[in-house]
Amino acid sequence: MxxxxxxxxxxxxxxxxxxxxxxxxxxxxxxxxxxxxxxxxxxxxxxxxxxxxxxxxxxxxxxxxxxxxxxFTPVGAISPTTRADLALIGGDPHAHYAEQDGRRVISGLVWRIPAFTTARLRARSLITEDEAGRVRLTLTARLGLLAQAHRTRTTEPAGWHRPSAATPYGSAGLNRPGRRAGMLHDGGSAALCACGGLAGYGSDRAEARRLTAAHRREVTTRFITEHLAAPLATA
Ligand SMILES: [Zn+2]
Known part of the structure; x- marks a missing residue:
């Protein structure tokens, strides 16, 4: 919910x-x-x-x-172990609840998730059982996994700095309108994502932030189109 x-x-x-x-x-x-x-x-x-x-x-x-x-139940940080368990459940159409020593476990075709972990996944509302008895990931888990796989950041602009001796044409910047007592100004900021699929660059940090937001929206839109918008859905 x-x-x-x-x-x-x-x-x-x-x-x-x-x-x-x-x-x-x-x-x-x-x-x-x-x-x-x-x-x-x-x-x-x-x-x-x-x-x-x-x-x-x-x-x-x-x-x-x-x-x-x-x-209602925020997913919280998803550890690599939990992510692996969720990948097993989400990738197996045969995932279902089973009983082992009187306790509930999740069973797939060739794997089984122990009772303790099963209880924790349920308590965190990461999994649910559908009408057909299949154990699947909740929408909350899927959105959380997506957002956590695409954590973005922008780098601090260099700002005013001395031209580096290593920079070719090092002194050329001194004649630019932006100079200040021999310093160069660089407001540029890189836009990066944890997925490695974003390597943008903004002329300032606000532009870099627009690039990261656009990336997060793009991956969310793709997820919804490919996984939620079933062909049966109408209007
Ligand atoms: Zn990404």
């Missing part, structure tokens, strides 16, 4: 969303081209701007809207 918070021109609306409802909110948002970003706690933030006709200079009113989905 998620706490749903909707920001709209009339104010803020709070509600609850179960997993099925959350999936439909996310797939609809992607279809409409809204920005969707998974959060490390296992939720998601959807943002978009709605333009309507109004009495402004260019004849439109633009309003920022958002929907935030926050899980």
């Amino acid at each position: 998620f706490r749903e918070t909707i920001h709209h021109p009339g104010g803020v609306t709070h509600g609850h969303a179960n997993e099925r409802h959350a999936v439909s909110i996310l797939t609809r948002a992607v279809r409409r081209g809204y920005a969707v970003e998974a959060t490390p706690s296992g939720g998601a933030l959807i943002t978009w701007t709605r333009a309507t006709f109004g009495p402004t200079a260019d004849g439109t009113i633009r309003a920022d809207r958002s929907i935030s989905l926050e899980p």
Whole structure:
């Protein structure tokens, strides 16, 4: 279950969303081209701007809207061991609950997760059992795994610094408009992701942050399109 918070021109609306409802909110948002970003706690933030006709200079009113989905049970940090267990469960359509020495375990075709770990995965709401008796990952677990695999950062700009002797054309910078007492200014900032799939560079940190946000939205959109937007889903 998620706490749903909707920001709209009339104010803020709070509600609850179960997993099925959350999936439909996310797939609809992607279809409409809204920005969707998974959060490390296992939720998601959807943002978009709605333009309507109004009495402004260019004849439109633009309003920022958002929907935030926050899980009742945040996933917390996922250790490599837990990630491996979740990969086993998520990758095996035969994963199901079984009993071993009177305790509940998760069993796949060729593997078994011990009772203690099974209890912990359940307590953390990382797994659930569907109608067909299959044990699968919760939406919260999948969003949390995604966001935690794509933790991004931007580097501190060098700022004012002395031209390095090692830099070719070292003194050329002294004649640039940006010089200050022989110093060079470098506001550039790199945009990086833990997945290794992002190597962006912004002329300043704000631009680098836009690059990391765009990357997180891109991977979330791809996840929703490939894994949540089932061909059966309509409208
Ligand atoms: Zn990434």
